[in-house]
Amino acid sequence: MRHKYFAWSFDDGLEQDKKIIPIMRQYGMGATFHLNSGLYGDKTYEGRIGNLGFTETPAARFHPKAFHLVPYVPHFRIPEDEVVQVYEGFEVASHTCTHANLARCSEEQRRAEIGNDVKALSQKFGYPVTGFAYPYGAGAKESRAALQAAGVAYARVVTTDTSFRFPADPLSMPMSSWHLSPKTFERLNAFFQADPGEDDLFFLMFAHGYEFDFNTKESNWDKFQRICEAVARQDDVICCSIGEAFRMHREG
Ligand SMILES: [Zn+2]
Structure with a gap:
C-alpha cells in the first residue's frame, strides 16, 4: 500500500514559531524546524520587497524612522534556554551554526x-x-562530503519540484511549494487528487515564520491556517516531519 506524506519545513528558529506550533497542533500538522545553534536569541529585522524578505538589519541598528520606506518585520530567534520546550514533539534539524552561505x-x-x-x-x-x-x-x-561526514540524511534546497515524489537525491531535496507562492493551493489540490500509484508521494511546504507577519495577499497568518485546514481535511494524507516521512517511506 502506497502513502501520501505532507511535511512543513520552517527555517531559522524564530519567535513566530511559538505562534505557529499551537496552530500546527490544532490541525495535527507535522514539521521540521531548521535551527542555527550559533545564533540563539539573535535579533534582526527583515525588510521585504513584495512577498520576499531581502535584507536583515540587526535590532541594535534598526530605527523605524530610518527604515520607513521598506516594510520590516521582526526576525528574532528563540533564546537557547527556551528551544527544547518550544519544539517539543517536532523535528529539529540543522541550518548551519551561523546561517553561513556554504557556497562561499x-x-x-x-x-x-x-x-x-x-x-x-x-x-x-x-x-x-x-x-x-x-x-x-x-x-x-x-x-x-561535509553533510555525509556529519551523518545528514536529507538536505533541503529552495528550488521547487511538483512531481510529489521523494527526491532522487536526498541531499538536494526540493520543496513542493513555498507557502507564499500564488500557486500553493493549486499545487495542494493536485497533490490531494494525485494517486500514489507505484510509489509514495511527498509534499514539502517551505516557510519562514516571519513571512506570515508580512500580511500581504500571499503571505499572512490566515493563509497559513487555511493551508493547515485544507491538508487536515485529507483523510489519506499523513502529516509528519521530513525525517518521519523518509523513515516511513523507507520502512514501507
Ligand atoms: Zn535561513
Whole structure:
C-alpha cells in the first residue's frame, strides 16, 4: 500500500514559531524546524520587497524612522534556554551554526558549520539530528562530503519540484511549494487528487515564520491556517516531519 506524506519545513528558529506550533497542533500538522545553534536569541529585522524578505538589519541598528520606506518585520530567534520546550514533539534539524552561505565557505568552514551545528543540536535535543536546510539555498554541490561526514540524511534546497515524489537525491531535496507562492493551493489540490500509484508521494511546504507577519495577499497568518485546514481535511494524507516521512517511506 502506497502513502501520501505532507511535511512543513520552517527555517531559522524564530519567535513566530511559538505562534505557529499551537496552530500546527490544532490541525495535527507535522514539521521540521531548521535551527542555527550559533545564533540563539539573535535579533534582526527583515525588510521585504513584495512577498520576499531581502535584507536583515540587526535590532541594535534598526530605527523605524530610518527604515520607513521598506516594510520590516521582526526576525528574532528563540533564546537557547527556551528551544527544547518550544519544539517539543517536532523535528529539529540543522541550518548551519551561523546561517553561513556554504557556497562561499572553504571546505574546513563547511565541515565546521555543518558538523558543529548537527552535534550541538543533537546534544541539546537528545536525538541524532539527520536533517538539514541550506541557508540561502546555496552550496548543495560543495557540501556533500561535509553533510555525509556529519551523518545528514536529507538536505533541503529552495528550488521547487511538483512531481510529489521523494527526491532522487536526498541531499538536494526540493520543496513542493513555498507557502507564499500564488500557486500553493493549486499545487495542494493536485497533490490531494494525485494517486500514489507505484510509489509514495511527498509534499514539502517551505516557510519562514516571519513571512506570515508580512500580511500581504500571499503571505499572512490566515493563509497559513487555511493551508493547515485544507491538508487536515485529507483523510489519506499523513502529516509528519521530513525525517518521519523518509523513515516511513523507507520502512514501507
Ligand atoms: Zn535561513
